[in-house]
Amino acid sequence: MSKVFFDLGITLDGYIAGPNGGAKNPLGDGGISIHNWMFKQKAFLNHLKLEGGETNNKDNDIIEEIFNRIGANIMGKNMFIEGEVNWPEEAPFHCPVYVLTKEKREPWKRLGGTTFYFTDESLETVLEKAKKDAGKKDVRVSGGASVVQQYLNAGLIDEFTLHLAPMIMGKGVKLFENIDKEKLSVEIKEVVSSPMVTHLFYKVIKK
């Protein structure tokens, strides 16, 4: 059955981005280091239409598996603003992306199958649309932290993956804040380790 999940790189101190993020500073100060492991993998570079990268390792396999499972994305306004000016013309989604924003805007169609839909409907309504688009594939709540928190608190997340980078960020955007922990518990599904990063797969159990 189709799942709703999020999948984020995170530091030992729980940050998914550095401070001062924005269109001119995507991922915030120092935030790009969280994803060092990813920039070396062919599956990631290929998705951005770039050459090179490593293939024969677990990190690359995991990126491929994640891209393959996504049938639709949901993201927050700030994540879109950061990405809009930085993604290539062939945006790296290749499926529908719902952007949660109060801004009225026509759907924005990009090369390669990505269409951004701008909506201020409820979390549930947007998710229903994304699920319909995704069919048998999964829906990814792409971020940022606030959108993930809202979907977690609404009991709408089935699974999540953290790519735990061996680094301390100190300040920036924390993932697990404002969570109503009485509503959910977490179970370990799988752990895959590599020299650069630890991939942690969890299931969310709704209470």
Next chain:
Amino acid sequence: MSKVFFDLGITLDGYIAGPNGGAKNPLGDGGISIHNWMFKQKAFLNHLKLEGGETNNKDNDIIEEIFNRIGANIMGKNMFIEGEVNWPEEAPFHCPVYVLTKEKREPWKRLGGTTFYFTDESLETVLEKAKKDAGKKDVRVSGGASVVQQYLNAGLIDEFTLHLAPMIMGKGVKLFENIDKEKLSVEIKEVVSSPMVTHLFYKVIKK
């Protein structure tokens, strides 16, 4: 060569204890859940002179390995205050424990080889004494968070282990705060996963 390390249970949001901790509420509200995996293991129960527990699993092996490597401990005043009234008469250290405190107090000898030494000397001086006591074994900076942070910032930690519990705490005592991240980087040494917890072993690289 003898190493200086810390070894702590931690939640997905980076807490090593719940809020409102103290002598009457060790580990704070909800903090004991961080260690659920540990209370099931024979190596841990045995250390507290309790019966039962599981033996044939990686979690138990890891507890044994950690206890076996410790030749001396260093801990903060608050951790001692929490433990003093709760540890059994045969305190679960079986080696010297240096307590960082301004309080003047004679060494406190317990059954089974634990002696608590109370000191307000510098981090470096205390560590030198602990190293001498430990001989070929390792020195554990036991906690709490503030003492670990001070030793990390002083460049005196060689390695650390995090036992990552699949839970969100929400509030309490955070481990990685006030770290001068310019002074150190972290490398993955080993990851051991089990159904209840993920054991993350890291090396500290001093810059």
